[in-house]
Amino acid sequence: MTSSRYCAALTAIVADLSRDLPAEERYKRLLIAMQSSFPCDAAAVLKLEGNHLTPLAVDGLSDDTMGRRFEVDEHPRLARLLHSREPVRFAADSELPDPYDGLVDTEDQLLHVHDCMGSSLYLDDKPWGILTMDALQTGTFDQIDPIELRTFINLTEATVKAAERIDELEARVERGHRVARAMAQEGSETEMVGNSPIMKKLREEITVVAQSDLTVLIQGETGVGKELVARQVHAHSARADFPIVYVNCAALPEQIAESELFGHTRGAFTGATADRVGKFELADGGTLFLDEIGELSLAIQAKMLRAIQNGEIQRVGSDQPVRADVRIVAATNRDMRKELAAGRFRADLYHRLTVYPLLVPPLRERGKDVLLLAGYFLENNQRRLGINALRLSADAKQALQQYAWPGNVRELAHLLSRAALKAVARRGDQGNTIIIDSTHLDIGDTEAVSLETEKSKPAAHRVKGSLKDAVDEFQREVIRDSLKRHSDNLAAAGKELGISRSNFYRLLKRLGLR
Numbered sequence: 001m002t003s004s005r006y007c008a009a010l011t012a013i014v015a016d017l018s019r020d021l022p023a024e025e026r027y028k029r030l031l032i033a034m035q036s037s038f039p040c041d042a043a044a045v046l047k048l049e050g051n052h053l054t055p056l057a058v059d060g061l062s063d064d065t066m067g068r069r070f071e072v073d074e075h076p077r078l079a080r081l082l083h084s085r086e087p088v089r090f091a092a093d094s095e096l097p098d099p100y101d102g103l104v105d106t107e108d109q110l111l112h113v114h115d116c117m118g119s120s121l122y123l124d125d126k127p128w129g130i131l132t133m134d135a136l137q138t139g140t141f142d143q144i145d146p147i148e149l150r151t152f153i154n155l156t157e158a159t160v161k162a163a164e165r166i167d168e169l170e171a172r173v174e175r176g177h178r179v180a181r182a183m184a185q186e187g188s189e190t191e192m193v194g195n196s197p198i199m200k201k202l203r204e205e206i207t208v209v210a211q212s213d214l215t216v217l218i219q220g221e222t223g224v225g226k227e228l229v230a231r232q233v234h235a236h237s238a239r240a241d242f243p244i245v246y247v248n249c250a251a252l253p254e255q256i257a258e259s260e261l262f263g264h265t266r267g268a269f270t271g272a273t274a275d276r277v278g279k280f281e282l283a284d285g286g287t288l289f290l291d292e293i294g295e296l297s298l299a300i301q302a303k304m305l306r307a308i309q310n311g312e313i314q315r316v317g318s319d320q321p322v323r324a325d326v327r328i329v330a331a332t333n334r335d336m337r338k339e340l341a342a343g344r345f346r347a348d349l350y351h352r353l354t355v356y357p358l359l360v361p362p363l364r365e366r367g368k369d370v371l372l373l374a375g376y377f378l379e380n381n382q383r384r385l386g387i388n389a390l391r392l393s394a395d396a397k398q399a400l401q402q403y404a405w406p407g408n409v410r411e412l413a414h415l416l417s418r419a420a421l422k423a424v425a426r427r428g429d430q431g432n433t434i435i436i437d438s439t440h441l442d443i444g445d446t447e448a449v450s451l452e453t454e455k456s457k458p459a460a461h462r463v464k465g466s467l468k469d470a471v472d473e474f475q476r477e478v479i480r481d482s483l484k485r486h487s488d489n490l491a492a493a494g495k496e497l498g499i500s501r502s503n504f505y506r507l508l509k510r511l512g513l514r
Contacts, residue, residue, distance in 0.1 A: 290329070305352060390436060
């Protein structure tokens with residue numbers, strides 16, 4: 001070894017510190033620089049992960065070395081290196097088994113008497129991993145200058161720290177992008193409109209529970225605004241500066257639910273070409289909103305329970321736990337007690353989720369809130385349509401207050417959007433003010449009566465003609481009601497009615513509903 005080669009190696013490593021390199025390439029270049037300074041036949045950088053050492057870069061060892069995981073307790077040489085703060089050189093006739101036996105290119109694949117040394121690598125006074133060197137000729141390391149070796153090890157630790165920081169920053173940026181995309185997709189609407197006593201009580205409950213980190217289960221019919229309540233809980237909590245991440249459990253196919261929730265590592269399954277952060281990690285520090293929690297399979301429920309209990313998750317394909325500081329808010333439109341009795345939902349998970357239950361009232365129980373909400377939605381439609389004024393006629397207000405609202409607030413919003421478009425199309429010479437009357441609404445006198453009263457009428461009393469006509473009309477009514485409750489989601493309606501997807505589509509076509 002010459003001083004010029006040593007200086008050149010150090011210069012190359014220092015230059016790499018400021019370069020944007022993949023971690024694997026950075027460590028590979030480090031080994032090349034080391035071998036030019038301290039000649040050896042094999043070298044490796046291994047990182048401590050739990051109780052084992054994982055190779056990050058190797059040179060002079062077989063390709064399969066990169067896929068191996070060396071348990072520290074099973075390899076005394078590696079354990080000694082890891083627990084020493086000084087470089088360690090093993091005697092040529094050491095009886096300690098060599099972890100690289102059979103991994104160095106020799107005629108019989110065995111490491112006979114040879115030189116072996118290495119050093120631990122520490123970051124912030126904590127063991128990070130080790131650096132190893134092997135030479136097939138004894139005495140190869142006799143002339144190594146200990147000061148130069150220590151200098152190289154210190155520079156290696158600096159390289160490792162730089163690589164870790166770069167990876168951490170990249171992961172943080174990627175997490176930020178994912179959170180931003182998630183929030184952009186789901187919106188950030190948090191205002192709750194309504195002054196009815198039942199809504200005032202709900203607001204008080206939200207204020208109370210928001211100050212804590214208690215798990216919340218929000219229950220209520222489809223369309224009542226459960227997501228809005230979840231956002232209110234988050235907005236009034238100490239976590240408001242961190243993200244609220246939305247998960248629609250009903251839209252998670254069981255095959256990928258675990259990956260979506262907990263993430264996965266590269267190679268964990270076919271198509272997993274890179275590490276992926278799950279929703280739990282994305283919500284770290286903030287709130288994870290699990291909408292339609294009642295739709296999760298029992299298998300995923302078990303994994304969810306462990307994550308909530310321990311505050312730890314495991315990515316698919318990894319055995320390393322990851323801490324996730326997440327506040328859980330869940331929601332469902334199902335009767336959870338019936339789900340428990342039917343064995344479709346785990347009792348232990350249910351009790352974990354219902355630490356603080358919130359019940360969102362249906363719109364039909366909120367009195368004049370329907371008119372406040374109508375005003376709110378009409379203002380939004382004015383801006384969207386470029387209209388100066390959208391107003392409700394007296395008969396339209398009466399119709400809105402009398403209707404039973406099976407689809408709740410969501411149905412009201414959609415109905416008013418359609419009514420606004422119809423009113424604009426028929427405006428004629430009305431100046432800048434557009435009046436919405438009952439003829440623009442999708443609800444007439446027969447639809448404005450109580451839903452329970454309407455359902456109580458036998459189909460034969462409503463339909464003239466044959467029995468088949470009565471049955472068909474009854475089926476249409478039931479399907480229409482289900483579609484309203486599920487905002488025209490065919491899959492959800494078919495599931496509620498217990499009809500397979502293909503049969504449901506055929507039935508819709510036969511009944512003239514599609």
